[in-house]
Amino acid sequence: ADYDLVVRGGTVASGLGTMRCDIGIRGGRIVALAESIPGGAATLDAGGLLVLPGGVDTHCHIEEPSRGGYTSAGGAPATEVTVQEESFGSASVSAFAGGTTSVVCFVPQWKGEGILPRLADYEARAARGMVDYSFHQIISDATDDVLEREVPEVVARGIRSLKVFLTYEPLHLSDEAFLKVLVTARRHGCLVTVHCENYAAINWRTEALLKAGLTAPKYHAWSRPPVVEREATHRAIALAELVDQPIQVFHVSCAEAAEEIARAQHRGVKVWGETCPQYLALAAADMDRPGFDGAAYMCSPSPRSAEEQGRVWEMIRRGTLDVVSSDHCGFSMHRPGAGKQAGGTAVPFRDIPNGIPGLAARLPILFSEGVSKGRISLDHFVRLTATNPARLMGLAPRKGAIAIGGDADLALWDPKKKVTITNALMQHAIDYTPYEGLEVTGWPVATVRRGTVVMRDGVVQAEPGTGRFLARGPYDFIAPRGLLPDGFDAAPRLE
Ligand code: URP
Ligand code: ZN
Ligand code: ZN
Ligand code: ZN
Numbered sequence: 001a002d003y004d005l006v007v008r009g010g011t012v013a014s015g016l017g018t019m020r021c022d023i024g025i026r027g028g029r030i031v032a033l034a035e036s037i038p039g040g041a042a043t044l045d046a047g048g049l050l051v052l053p054g055g056v057d058t059h060c061h062i063e064e065p066s067r068g069g070y071t072s073a074g075g076a077p078a079t080e081v082t083v084q085e086e087s088f089g090s091a092s093v094s095a096f097a098g099g100t101t102s103v104v105c106f107v108p109q110w111k112g113e114g115i116l117p118r119l120a121d122y123e124a125r126a127a128r129g130m131v132d133y134s135f136h137q138i139i140s141d142a143t144d145d146v147l148e149r150e151v152p153e154v155v156a157r158g159i160r161s162l163k164v165f166l167t168y169e170p171l172h173l174s175d176e177a178f179l180k181v182l183v184t185a186r187r188h189g190c191l192v193t194v195h196c197e198n199y200a201a202i203n204w205r206t207e208a209l210l211k212a213g214l215t216a217p218k219y220h221a222w223s224r225p226p227v228v229e230r231e232a233t234h235r236a237i238a239l240a241e242l243v244d245q246p247i248q249v250f251h252v253s254c255a256e257a258a259e260e261i262a263r264a265q266h267r268g269v270k271v272w273g274e275t276c277p278q279y280l281a282l283a284a285a286d287m288d289r290p291g292f293d294g295a296a297y298m299c300s301p302s303p304r305s306a307e308e309q310g311r312v313w314e315m316i317r318r319g320t321l322d323v324v325s326s327d328h329c330g331f332s333m334h335r336p337g338a339g340k341q342a343g344g345t346a347v348p349f350r351d352i353p354n355g356i357p358g359l360a361a362r363l364p365i366l367f368s369e370g371v372s373k374g375r376i377s378l379d380h381f382v383r384l385t386a387t388n389p390a391r392l393m394g395l396a397p398r399k400g401a402i403a404i405g406g407d408a409d410l411a412l413w414d415p416k417k418k419v420t421i422t423n424a425l426m427q428h429a430i431d432y433t434p435y436e437g438l439e440v441t442g443w444p445v446a447t448v449r450r451g452t453v454v455m456r457d458g459v460v461q462a463e464p465g466t467g468r469f470l471a472r473g474p475y476d477f478i479a480p481r482g483l484l485p486d487g488f489d490a491a492p493r494l495e
Contacts, residue, residue: 001041003032005451007410010046013378014053014402015387023051025408028450033404044446044453046412052382054101054409054449055363056400058389059193059250059274059325061355062091062105063125065118067170069331069342069353070300072223074203075169085339086330088129089464090429091359094328095131096455096462097427098360099411099444102132102390102399102470106163107154111141111170115150119157126469130454130462132409134393134470136163136193140170142177147184155188158471160394160478161248162190166232167197167300168354175239182243191392191478192240192247196232196257197224197301206350215348217294221284221302223349226254229301233257237264237271244483246270248392251327253279253301255311262320270481272392274323277358277365278303279312282434292345296333297434300354313375316384323392324384326362329355330430339430356434360426363411364419368440372415394475412446419443427460 007023012033024032024040064084086094095103107122109115115137126133137154139146139162151162162185164178165171173181178194185192206223209215214222233249237260240247252258252273261273282303287294297303315321331353332339343351358365363385370376376384390400398407421438423431447455454462 001039003037003040005042005044005408006037006040007044007046007051007448008037010049010051010412012051012402013382015379015382017379023402023408023410025451028408030402030404030406030408033402044412044448049445050378050413050415051402052099052411052413053386053400053402054411054447055099056102056386056389056395057095057100057326057328057359057362058104058323058393059327060091060103060105060359061329062103063087064106064108066108067110070329070355071169071353072202072206072300072350073167073169073172073199074206075350084330085332085429086357087429088126088467091328092130092462092467093460094360094426094428096447096449096460097425097458099363099413099447100131100359101409101447101449102395104134104136104393107135107137109138109140109146113141115146115154119154123469126467128464129467130449130464131467132449132470133467134395134472135159136161138163138171139181140165140173142173142180147180151184152188155190158469160190160472160475161193163193165195166236167195167199167202172199175235178236179239179243182240182245186243186245186480189474192245193250194236194247195250196229196236198228198232201228201231210348210350217292217298217349217352218284218287220287220298220349224300224302226256226304229254230256230260233260237261237269240271241269244480246478246480248272248274250274251276251279251301252321253312254304254308255315258312258315258320262318265320268481270478272323273321274325275312275316275321276325276327277362278327278356278434280309280369281365281438283309286434295340295352296432297356298349298352298354299327299329299356317376322384323389324362324366325389326358327355328357328359330357330428331355332431334431357426357428357430359428361421361433361435364421364440364443365435365438367413367442372441391477394472394477395470399470408448408451410448411444413442414445415442417441417443417445425458
């Protein structure tokens with residue numbers, strides 16, 4: 001046949017505007033966009049629906065082996081090895097259920113170890129999934145061997161972003177180690193993505209809270225107020241500016257951190273800001289529940305307040321924050337000895353793993369709170385959830401757009417459908433969603449990944465092992481500005 005699949009009768013929203021058109025797909029790619037496309041071995045009726053690029057979620061923690069999960073500064077990370085409950089298989093189902101077709105997740109590095117053996121292990125895990133994927137390489141131990149011998153090999157294997165944490169036990173880097181990573185990234189043409197919170201500040205606050213007997217989950221928010229995020233954001237940008245190395249600040253939760261990004265952007269610094277649905281739909285007050293229940297909302301940075309949510313929306317509207325990712329990092333609530341309960345239910349907030357699931361909820365929440373409530377346009381929604389993340393991570397134009405030659409990754413979206421979010425609808429391996437009971441308007445009714453219909457009316461069907469690794473080569477978007485003088489070694493050894 002002329003086309004393997006024709007998507008007919010929909011309103012296509014590409015991020016550059018909307019138009020009524022049909023989409024002709026062959027060999028997994030979009031090969032025709034026209035008012036009316038006849039034929040096709042199969043057709044998908046999109047009458048009355050929006051057709052969006054499949055979601056691109058560039059911040060997902062999937063099947064990441066860790067010691068004690070993401071425990072807070074000063075916390076005692078369990079020595080026991082845990083792999084997150086979400087596997088690439090279950091995460092793929094959840095992604096497709098929520099209209100997402102590509103993810104970028106994290107290859108761990110444990111302190112005292114090199115990178116490459118874990119990378120090989122992680123590559124094998126990810127290859128079992130169905131969602132298309134790429135990786136950020138975490139650097140938690142910036143030794144010369146890692147930076148000089150292993151990172152070039154990581155880059156050769158198609159990874160173009162290094163991830164660093166300025167907090168967490170035992171992941172946090174010193175300023176000196178962070179500088180070394182920036183220099184290495186610059187030399188090899190990588191983006192650096194950064195978790196910006198001040199380790200020592202959180203640790204100090206936490207000690208004081210625990211000494212005073214204030215140990216409940218709600219004190220998680222008190223242990224890390226906006227100032228610790230603002231300070232680390234400022235510092236990360238300053239060091240990146242010094243090295244002339246582009247960075248993306250992950251999960252910006254508050255206006256004061258976003259203002260640091262805006263000020264740097266106005267100076268011409270190549271810094272981008274990401275936020276997540278939890279900073280638009282959750283608040284610190286959610287953690288104020290009896291006993292262990294508040295743990296369900298514990299993520300870092302902490303959810304803030306309703307007023308802060310409004311300010312984050314404003315920073316999205318201004319364009320300071322131009323990517324919305326899920327930061328999906330699921331820990332079940334009700335499994336004794338595992339997930340959020342890895343240390344039991346009687347431990348202080350410091351020893352409860354940080355992170356919440358949100359892979360399937362990301363698009364519906366942002367669409368409903370953003371587009372349906374009139375805070376952002378449909379085009380802006382598409383840019384935040386697909387076009388911008390694909391571009392920043394070097395996945396464009398293959399991903400993140402509806403364009404001829406690009407992969408046929410689509411979300412067919414019913415903008416009027418009203419749904420009450422439940423955990424079952426998330427179709428993930430985690431036993432809860434922090435968004436239980438949230439009412440949304442707008443819902444994905446079908447998902448197409450490279451021309452294959454992988455979800456229809458909530459039913460996911462995809463063969464394990466069909467997700468493809470998205471190898472990333474060099475790309476201009478993240479090139480340094482070239483501010484360092486000729487002959488200056490941009491990558492001096494920082495001994
Ligand atoms: O609390 C969070 N965000 N957990 C996931 C790890 C991270 O910091 O992104
Ligand atoms: Zn330390
Ligand atoms: Zn983080
Ligand atoms: Zn994260």
